[in-house]
Amino acid sequence: MFSRPSSEPRGRAALCVGRAVVSILAVGVWAVAAAVPSLDEAVRSLEGAYEKVTDLKAPFRQSSFNRTMNQTVEAAGTLYLKKPGKLRWEYVTPTPQEIVSDAKRLWVYTPELKQVNVTDAPEALAGPAGTFLQGLGQLRELFYARFLNPARPTDADGHVVLDLTPREPRPLLARLVVTVDPTTWLVRTAVVHDELGNTVTVRFGTVTVNAGLPDSLFTFVPPAGVTVVPAPGLKP
Numbered sequence: 001m002f003s004r005p006s007s008e009p010r011g012r013a014a015l016c017v018g019r020a021v022v023s024i025l026a027v028g029v030w031a032v033a034a035a036v037p038s039l040d041e042a043v044r045s046l047e048g049a050y051e052k053v054t055d056l057k058a059p060f061r062q063s064s065f066n067r068t069m070n071q072t073v074e075a076a077g078t079l080y081l082k083k084p085g086k087l088r089w090e091y092v093t094p095t096p097q098e099i100v101s102d103a104k105r106l107w108v109y110t111p112e113l114k115q116v117n118v119t120d121a122p123e124a125l126a127g128p129a130g131t132f133l134q135g136l137g138q139l140r141e142l143f144y145a146r147f148l149n150p151a152r153p154t155d156a157d158g159h160v161v162l163d164l165t166p167r168e169p170r171p172l173l174a175r176l177v178v179t180v181d182p183t184t185w186l187v188r189t190a191v192v193h194d195e196l197g198n199t200v201t202v203r204f205g206t207v208t209v210n211a212g213l214p215d216s217l218f219t220f221v222p223p224a225g226v227t228v229v230p231a232p233g234l235k236p
Helices: 007-023 037-049 128-132
Strands: 053-066 071-081 088-094 097-101 105-110 115-120 143-147 160-166 173-180 187-193 197-204 227-230
Touching: 037 143, 037 160
Parallel strands: 115 227
Antiparallel strands: 053 071, 053 197, 071 088, 088 097, 097 105, 105 115, 143 160, 160 173, 173 187, 187 197
């Protein structure tokens, strides 16, 4: 979808990154601190904290594993989120790329290909994946939750690890594992599993919330000379 014959190797990497974003669906989430909480406390804290967040910015490192090809693509950049449903992923590596949505349209722009793909955001972000992109405010409604290791809810760093299964699994989101700092309730790591056994792991750096990100950050105007490729059936 995001590649072209003349740039197939790099285009394939860009495609992998682009698809990973839709599946990932921007997983910066937050909550109120707790020591070693019960499962119910952890879930309620995540939901309650998201209600207080209006926008978010965080650097990230991403690792996308393709099971069929036994190949891993590393990526890095900065994530921006804003309620309701706005997002911006700025990739620096492996290929510069911008993935932007104003909650109505979703643009995937790869400068190297001089091409931007456009689709309707509600379709691209439908279901549990889309809701998770906006936060975990509906965690109990959309996911079954458990500790990854019920006998030991935290990892070696003292972070709470939750294993989430969508109540209605989707091809790009069959399972989600999040590692949460119990002192800030910021998600430090998120691992997305799809139905084919592929995984996308995102590790977040320092997260800034409620900074007042402008709406203009979540709109996209194609630069001169860039080919616009609308998805079939794109609404006017």
